[in-house]
Amino acid sequence: MLTTALILLPVAAALVIAILPLPRELTAGLAFLAALMEVGLWIVTAARFDFEEGGLQLGTTEEWVESLGISYSVGFYGFSLWLTGVAVVVSAAAIGYALWVGRDRPRAYHALMLFLTGAVVATFAAQDLLLFYVSFEAMLIPLYVLVGVWGGARRQAATLTFVVYTMAGSLLMLASVVAFGVTQDTFSLLDSGTSDNTWIFLGFAVAFAVKAPLFPFHGWLPLTYREAPPEVAAVLSAIVSKTAVYGFLVIVLAKFPEPVRDFTGLILVLAGAGLVYGSLLAFRAPDLRGIVAYSSLAQMGLIVLGLFALNDLGLDGAVLLSVAHALISATMFLLVGMVERRCGSGELEVLGGMARGRPVFATVLLVAGMVALAVPGSVTFAGEFLIMAGVYEEGWGYAAVVALGIVLAAMYVLRLISAVLHVRPGRAVHDEALDLRPGELALVLPLVACLIALSVWPALVSQSSFSGDRPARVISEGFR
Amino acid sequence: MIETPKVDWLALSPVLALLGASGIALLAAVLVPPWMRKTVSAVSVFAGFVVAAVFAGIVFDDTPQPEILLSESMxxxxxGALAQLILAITGAAVVFAAWSERRRRHDAEYYSLLAAAGAGMMFFVQAENLMTLFLGLEWFSLCLYILVAIDTERATSLEAGLKYVIVGGFGSAVLLFGSALVFGATGELGFAQIAAAEAGDDAFLVTGLAMILAGLAFKVSAAPFHMWTPDVYQGAPTSVTAFMSAATKTAALVVTIRVLVTAFPDESQIWTIAVAVIACVSLAWGNLAALAQRDVKRILAFSSVSHAGFMLIAVAAASERGTEALLYYLVPYSAMSVGAFAVVAARERELDKPVTLEGLAGLGWERPFYGVALWIFMLGMAGFPLTGGFFGKLFVFSAAYEVGDWWLVLAGVAATALSLAYYLNIVRWLYMRSGAELRLAPAGGSPPRELALGVAVTAAIVVTVGSFFAAQPILDLASDAASSLPF
Structure with a gap:
């Protein structure tokens, strides 16, 4: 019931907000309140969750379409609960940011954001392949409009590429869902067995590779992350991309052991290539959005390296890094948004010198940046180290690539920090550009606080993600 | 004392109810004073559709085993009962959607013909021999020919009517010729008797089968027999387009599967391939052509061609699961197309000119209700989740996959991907372009309050979304209905 409530609360709030003709501020405030309630509900859920026991918890199953074996089946594993937690926190911060900047047409905007939150939570909770597909697709409906209506100047081109890429992936997945469900005679992820059909596997793998995105399926990423409103970009890169991680875990790795074995080499190479390529592009990007966007590509490559190492270290590291990256990229995109609001541009060459007279902003950006570049002792370092140790078992070459990625991350994050904070004040940086306002601080501070807390205690996530802390066995047993 | 055949009046009651309503509406055209003609005829026809739906429901409930009536003709x-139920509800929704249409003359005649066309379709779906099949087809086609051309003061309406008469007449002739060949090969008219005749690979029989299939494909508007569809859908009064796109397709598809399965079970090797090919051609042609259109009614017309393709995939599966999928698909499809055309009709009246994509600019913000409605219908037609359109496609695909037609699944998936381009383009125009930017001049004054149309659109939304969440009950009905065919 709690799981269902967690899905329905934002959706119901979205409907109420869409229908009630309230004044602007009240609409946005109500949406923010609903998002905060969702965070509260998640805390209640986490309190009820027994991390020691592992396995599927807080599950509900209702028959939906019996004749095809489709059910409404939801529940949480340790790792999906963490992913959900970070999703509700990030979406609350994003909705708060939209409230702060006063987005136009607030009823439509906030209804869509809350609906998106509900769809993301449903994706993380889905234990039925069809329900998973439904929520996975449902995310696209609000995103299409959110980017297309509230985005930047080239928003229409951005939505088009985004939708073409993701729908191509999703429809391949639909074919795979049908084929898998019909051959298994059930769509339930809990009851179905494994499959050794390479084509079905590829349908899923490509869909998730597009969503993540993974090199070379990232064509939609630069334009979409640049043109979306910053808080929507935050939601996209922080939590929507993590649904692909969830899909890789519960569907690809758990249901297709043999094809995974055949394709591990290829996927690891692509993920490694994505890591290096994304890092290089982030280093060369001329604007803030570009850096954060391509670093997202790199980090997703890193996460996938960990997943497909298919051992305890790699999987734990992948989940930990997913949680950490969600918080970081959300923080970064929100900070980028705040810079763009002050300076009217995110081009690095017109920025600079913002540290002078803006101590709060400088501190927050520096702290977030330090976590992002995986300073030893940070949660990202813990995650990347686990992944590096995990892929080392697959071959030292992969570990070397991960190490290279970490070095490159330091380079592009430091470049971002120095380009914004240091050097001479840029053309677009005026004296009137204020330091972070209390409202803005209240949005990013919780995210940074979560990051610091996890840096202090990364085991909170990494040791409670899979039952008995044996992720590889949990996966090979298909979560049973 | 002449011996009369025993007539099962209950089985005929939906048809008779509508005929009665049609008659009342026609009398109203002469006897009732002009100012209340429209009200009287609309109310009587709406009541006719409701009564027909109730009777169809009773027949459905009351007929566990299929029965053959009236000397093997019905x-x-x-x-049949489930198809009649869908047709009746569609018809009732169209009465609401048509209420706001203003025409100088022929208000009562319009409603009378609508009821008569509905009656013809209901008769058609019960057909059990080639004679009743042809009679039903001509019955509703003749009514539709007039309905399409009923706005005699609009040249496009007349042009569409003429095109429809000529092409439709050709299609009927093909069907009739095919029936004659089948009769020649087997000496039988009844579907079950044709199957029992076991004519084997008789060339006449196979040619006849092909021609019957082609004749029905005209009515389904499956490519390459869809040539009339865009022109007629565009030119006809929009409420008539709504009715044709939903009801004609329902009736023709149900009859297609009935004829093929009951009369030609031995030839299933041949017709499953033929239907699969027609399905693929429809998917490709419908979607590609829709991409090139600017007029929203033409886009929806080509989209209906592609939907015919999807539903024919279910027919090509030639299984109980396939028939279930087809019947399920018809429910959200009918709702979506009536709803979409209703919204287009409202916009048409507001702008006082045909609705192109530019004409939709900003509609989503100016008229939030119509905007959201059209958005839902477009997502549903594209097969997005949270609408019945998604389950429709899913059931069709799984039926095809189950009988080993995985290539039809891939064709369907590719077509869906293609179709997104124009469905989402409509959404783009609704929300991402503003009317002011294009200086879209409204017809003047505030937009008319169209309560009746709102009711129809609301009902369509409820069915579109409801059929997603309540897929199982609808599927149960479909499965009962599918079991009355001899698989």
Whole structure:
């Protein structure tokens, strides 16, 4: 019931907000309140969750379409609960940011954001392949409009590429869902067995590779992350991309052991290539959005390296890094948004010198940046180290690539920090550009606080993600 | 004392109810004073559709085993009853959607013909021999020919009517010729008797089968027999387009599966391939052509061609699961197309000119209700989740996959991907372009309050979304209906 409530609360709030003709501020405030309630509900859920026991918890199953074996089946594993937690926190911060900047047409905007939150939570909770597909697709409906209506100047081109890429992936997945469900005679992820059909596997793998995105399926990423409103970009890169991680875990790795074995080499190479390529592009990007966007590509490559190492270290590291990256990229995109609001541009060459007279902003950006570049002792370092140790078992070459990625991350994050904070004040940086306002601080501070807390205690996530802390066995047993 | 055949009046009651309503509406055209003609005829026709729906429901409930009536000419079974139920509800929604249409003359005649066309379709779906099949087809086609051309003061309406008469007449002739060949090969008219005749690979029989299939494909508007569809859909009064796109397709598809399965079970090797090919051609042609259109009614017309393709995939599966999928698909499809055309009709009246994509600019913000409605219908037609359109496609695909037609699944998936381009383009125009930017001049004054149309659109939304969440109950009905065919 709690799981269902967690899905329905934002959706119901979205409907109420869409229908009630309230004044602007009240609409946005109500949406923010609903998002905060969702965070509260998640805390209640986490309190009820027994991390020691592992396995599927807080599950509900209702028959939906019996004749095809489709059910409404939801529940949480340790790792999906963490992913959900970070999703509700990030979406609350994003909705708060939209409230702060006063987005136009607030009823439509906030209804869509809350609906998106509900769809993301449903994706993380889905234990039925069809329900998973439904929520996975449902995310696209609000995103299409959110980017297309509230985005930047080239928003229409951005939505088009985004939708073409993701729908191509999703429809391949639909074919795979049908084929898998019909051959298994059930769509339930809990009851179905494994499959050794390479084509079905590829349908899923490509869909998730597009969503993540993974090199070379990232064509939609630069334009979409640049043109979306910053808080929507935050939601996209922080939590929507993590649904692909969830899909890789519960569907690809758990249901297709043999094809995974055949394709591990290829996927690891692509993920490694994505890591290096994304890092290089982030280093060369001329604007803030570009850096954060391509670093997202790199980090997703890193996460996938960990997943497909298919051992305890790699999987734990992948989940930990997913949680950490969600918080970081959300923080970064929100900070980028705040810079763009002050300076009217995110081009690095017109920025600079913002540290002078803006101590709060400088501190927050520096702290977030330090976590992002995986300073030893940070949660990202813990995650990347686990992944590096995990892929080392697959071959030292992969570990070397991960190490290279970490070095490159330091380079592009430091470049971002120095380009914004240091050097001479840029053309677009005026004296009137204020330091972070209390409202803005209240949005990013919780995210940074979560990051610091996890840096202090990364085991909170990494040791409670899979039952008995044996992720590889949990996966090979298909979560049973 | 002349011996009369025993007539099962209950089985005929939906048809008779509508005929009665049609008659009342026609009398109203002469006897009732002009100012209340429209009200009287609309109310009586709406009542006719409701009564027909109730009777169809009773027949559905009351007919566990299929029965053959009236010297093997009519079937009383759950397949026919369910199709009649869908047709009746569609018709009732169209009465609401048509209420705001203003025409100088022929208000009562319009409603009378609508009821008569509905009656013809209901008769058609019960057909159990080639004679009743042809009679039903001509019955509703003649009514539709007039309905399409009923706005005699609009040249496009007349042009569409003429095109429809000529092409439709050709299609009927093909069907009739095919029936004659089948009769020649087997000496039988009844579907079950044709199957029992076991004519084997007789060339006449196979040619006849092909021609019957082609004749029905005209009515389904499956490519390459869809040539009339865009022109007629565009030119006809929009409420008539709504009715044709939903009801004609329902009736023709149900009859297609009935004829093929009951009359030609031995030839299923041949017709499954033929239907699969027609399905693929429809998917490709419908979607590609829709991409090139600017007029929204033409886009929806080509989209209906592609939907015919999807539903024919279910027919090509030639299984009980396939028939279930087809019947399920018809429910959200009918709702979506009536709803979409209703919104287009409202916009048409507001702008006082045909609705192109530019004409939709900003509609989503100016008229939030119509905007959201059209958005939902477009997502549903594209097969997005949270609408019945998604389950429709899913059931069709799984039926095809189950009988080993995985290539039809891939064709369907590719077509869906293609179709997104124009469905989402409509959404783009609704929300991402503003009317002011294009200096879209409204017809003047505030937009008319169209309560009746709102009711129809609301009902369509409820069915579109409801059929997603309540897929199982609808599927149960479909499965009962599918079991009345001899698989």
């Amino acid at each position: 079937a009383r079974d759950q397949l």
